[in-house]
Amino acid sequence: xxxxxxxxxxxxxxxxxxxxxxxxxxxxxxxxxxxxxxxxxxxxxxxxxxxxxxxxxxxxxxxxxxxxxxxxxxxxxxxxxxxxxxxxxxxxxxxxxxxxxxxxxxxxxxxxxxxxxxxxxxxxxxxxxxxxxxxxxxxxxxxxxxxxxxxxxxxxxxxxxxxxxxxxxxxxxxxxxxxxxxxxxxxxxxxxxxxxxxxxxxxxxxxxxxxxxxxxxxxxxxxxxxxxxxxxxxxxxxxxxxxxxxxxxxxxxxxxxxxxxxxxxxxxxxxxxxxxxxxxxxxxxxxxxxxxxxxxxxxxxxxxxxxxxxxxxxxxxxxxxxxxxxxxxxxxxxxxxxxxxxxxxxxxxxxxxxxxxxxxxxxxxxxxx
Numbered sequence: 065x066x067x068x069x070x071x072x073x074x075x076x077x078x079x080x081x082x083x084x085x086x087x088x089x090x091x092x093x094x095x096x097x098x099x100x101x102x103x104x105x106x107x108x109x110x111x112x113x114x115x116x117x118x119x120x121x122x123x124x125x126x127x128x129x130x131x132x133x134x135x136x137x138x139x140x141x142x143x144x145x146x147x148x149x150x151x152x153x154x155x156x157x158x159x160x161x162x163x164x165x166x167x168x169x170x171x172x173x174x175x176x177x178x179x180x181x182x183x184x185x186x187x188x189x190x191x192x193x194x195x196x197x198x199x200x201x202x203x204x205x206x207x208x209x210x211x212x213x214x215x216x217x218x219x220x221x222x223x224x225x226x227x228x229x230x231x232x233x234x235x236x237x238x239x240x241x242x243x244x245x246x247x248x249x250x251x252x253x254x255x256x257x258x259x260x261x262x263x264x265x266x267x268x269x270x271x272x273x274x275x276x277x278x279x280x281x282x283x284x285x286x287x288x289x290x291x292x293x294x295x296x297x298x299x300x301x302x303x304x305x306x307x308x309x310x311x312x313x314x315x316x317x318x319x320x321x322x323x324x325x326x327x328x329x330x331x332x333x334x335x336x337x338x339x340x341x342x343x344x345x346x347x348x349x350x351x352x353x354x355x356x357x358x359x360x361x362x363x364x365x366x367x368x369x370x371x372x373x374x375x376x377x378x379x380x381x382x383x384x385x386x387x388x389x390x391x392x393x394x395x396x397x398x399x400x401x402x403x404x405x406x407x408x409x410x411x412x413x414x415x416x417x418x419x420x421x422x423x424x425x426x427x428x429x430x431x432x433x
Contacts, residue, residue, distance in 0.1 A: 066422065066426070067371070067372050068372065069372045069374065070372060070373045070374060070414050070419075070423050070426065070427065071374050071414060071416075072374050072375055072376045072412060072413075072414050072415070073248045073414070073415065073416050074416040074417075074418050074419075075247040075248070075252055075254075076250070076251065076252055076304055076307060076308065076311050076416075076417060078300065078303040078304050078306070078307055082303055083299070083300065083303055086102070086299035086300075086302070086303060087296070087299070089101075089102075089299075090102070090295050090296060090299060095295060096294055096295045096296065097292060097294040097295060098292065099275075099292065100295040100298070101295075102295045102298035102299040102302060103121065103292070103293055103294075103295060103298045105298070105302055106121055106253075106293070106298040106299075106301050106302050106305075107119050107120065107121055109302055109305055110258065110301075110305070113226070113305055114225075114226065114233050114235055114260075115228070115232070115233040115235075115236075116233055116235050116236060116260050117262065118260065118261050118262065118263065118264065118266070118267040119258050119259070119260050119261075119267075120258060120259045120261075120267060120270045120271055120274060121245075121253075121256060121257070121258045121293045121298065121301075122256065122257040122258060122259065122274060122291045122292070122293060123255065123256065123257070123291050123292060123293050123294070123297075124244070124246070124255045124256060124257050124291075125151065125222050125242065125243065125244025125245065125246055125249075125256070125257030126151040126154070126155060126244075126257070127257060127274070127289070127291035128242035128243070128257045128258060128259035128291075129151060129152065129155035129192075129218075129220060129242050130155045130158055130159060130289075131259060131270060131273050131274060131289075131291065132155075132218045132240045132242060132259055132270075133155060133156065133159045133161070133190070133218065134159065134273055134286075135240070135259075135261075135266065135269050135270050135273060136190070136216050136218070136239060136240065138159070138161060138189050138190045138216060138218075139161065139189055140161060140162065140187035140188060140189045141161065141162045141163075141164050141185060141187040141188045141189065142156045142161050142162070142163055142164065142188070142189065142190045142191070142192050143164045143166055143175075143180055143183050143184070143188060143190070143191045143192070144156065144163050144164070144165065144166070144175070144191070144192040144193070144194075145165065145166065145168055145174070145175045145193065145194050145196070145403070146165040146168075146382040146383045146384035146385075146395070146400055146403050147168050147173060147194075147196060147379050147382060147383075147403045147406060147407060148194040148196065148220065148379060148383060149222070149379065150383055150386065151220075151222075152192065152194055152220045152383070153383045153389065156192065157388065157389075162187070162392070163389065163392070163394075164183050164185075164188070164392075164394045165383075165384045165389075165392070165394040165395055165399065165400060165403075166179045166180055166183050166394070167179050167399065167400045167401065167402050167403055168196075168400075168402050168403045168406065169202075169402070170402050170405075170406065172196065172199040172200075172201070172202075172335070173196035173197060173199060173335075173349075173406060174193060174194065174195065174196050174199060174200075174201045174202070175191075175193040175194070175201060175206070176402070177202050177205040177206055177209065180206070180209050181209060181213075183394065184209075184213055184215075188213070188215060189215060189216065190215055190216040190217065190218060191206060191209070191210055191215055191216075191217050191218075192217075192218045192219075192220060193206060193217070193219055193220070194219070194220040194221075194222070194223075195219060195220070195221050195223055195224040195227065195234060196223065196379075197223055197335065197346060197347040197349055198223040198224045198225075198227050198250075198343055198344050198345070198346045198347070199335060200224070200227060200229050200234050200338075200341060201219065201234075201237075203219075203229075203234065203237035203238065206237075206238075207237065207238065210238075216238075216239045217237070217238035217239050218238060218239060218240045218241070218242070219234070219235075219237060219238045219240070219241040219242070220241075220242055221234065221235055221241045221242060221243055221260075222242065222243060222244035222246075222249070222257075223244075223249070223344075223346045223347065224243075224344070224346075225243055225245075225249060225250050225251045225308075225344055225346075226250070226251070226308070226312065226342070226344045227341070227342060227343060227344055228341070228342040229340060229341055229342075230340050231340075231342075235260045236260075236262070239261075239262070240259060240260060240261050240262075240266075241259075241260045242257060242258065242259050242260070243257055243258040243259075243260070244256075244257050245257055245258065245301065249346065250308065250311065250312060250315065250344045250345070250346045251301075251304060251305070251308045251311075251344075252301075252304065253293065253297045253298070253300055253301035253304065254297050254300060255297065256293055256297055256301060269286075272285055272286055272288055273286055273288040273289070274288060274289070274290070274291040274292055275288060275290065275292055276288045276289065276290060310417070311417035312344050312345060312417075314417040314418070314419075315344070315345035315346075315415060315416065315417055316343070316345050318345070318348070318415055318416075318419050318424060319337075319345050319348055319415070321421075321424050321428075322334070322348055322350075322413060322424070322427075322428065323336075325428040325432065326350065326428065326431065326432075329357070329431065329432055330356045330357065331352060331353040331354070331355070331356030331357025331358065332350050332351070332352060332353075332357060332431070333350070333351045333353070334348065334349065334350045334351065335349070345415065346415070347378065347412050347415055348412060348413045348414075348415045349378070349410050349411070349412045349413075350410070350411055350412075350413060350431075351406065351409045351410055352364060352409045352410075352411065353409070354409075361377070361408065361409050361410070361411060362377075364411060364431065365377060365411055367430065368411075368427075368430055368431075371426070371430050373414065373426065373427055373430055374414065375411045375412055375413055375414065376411070376412045377407075377410060377411060377412075378410065378412045379407055379410070380407045380408065380410060381407060382400065382403055382404065382407045384400060384403075413427060414427060
């Protein structure tokens, strides 16, 4: 019996023989960081691939969140979701602001527009939604609320590389969007990230902030930090961009196979694709109704683990339950019933481009038996 470990994700690795010539160029140039040729080429290539005008690449996916708040001079309170990876809220906290948690929409896992206005106070200056699992937020309604109250909107699009709605990149929504290029993502630069904006002057300010605030050789215009991407990861990212579409096709096949089998299993639900949305199939979360399924989420999670199938309870626990945030008024459980329910019922199944049919069969058989 095949009992190899099936991991929840696996990085998209470009062929090594294709990467070596890039490394040779870096070795020959001896320019390994500080806005080198591959850094510039990657930003240009990403703009073209993603359908955006301005992008700044970073050394990870958290620093763009921190920098976006700085670049837009956000202060006071920021409305956000408790159902995300901790980096979303940590970025707000690191900037000395107060996160205000709002419940989510069970149809998408995203911030519920119906709950936003009640959370706005005179101190609110921004909304930071997350395109959870790559599911697009209701960007039109969120923007309408932001316009009404004069708020900025920063989208955490860490899961949403290449996602489009009606042929338009969701990265065009709001004032800024951030991406993560971590090894676990659909597209990766090993570690990395990016910040998308909509005008040249803002792009310049972002680039100053990610390079200690330098606007020239001797001029520092802001208290920036060092978050530049090096040439090796930029070259790796350029090469991976050539392979990501094929990887997304393979991920979609996995999602289809999961749905074909699990649709008939009582007590298990999942998100369906929505028409006119181009997905990247970054995750495949399922939600367990213990009464109907006959087993709790944790019982299934550990059953899978005992069979060397590594799912992930993503996102559990809620950010609002962590020690830093649990004392906030908006963290009260009665304020977040949907997020709490989803966090306590979710398992993300293994999802990546290299998942074999035999692996998928093992996973679904463990779930249905």
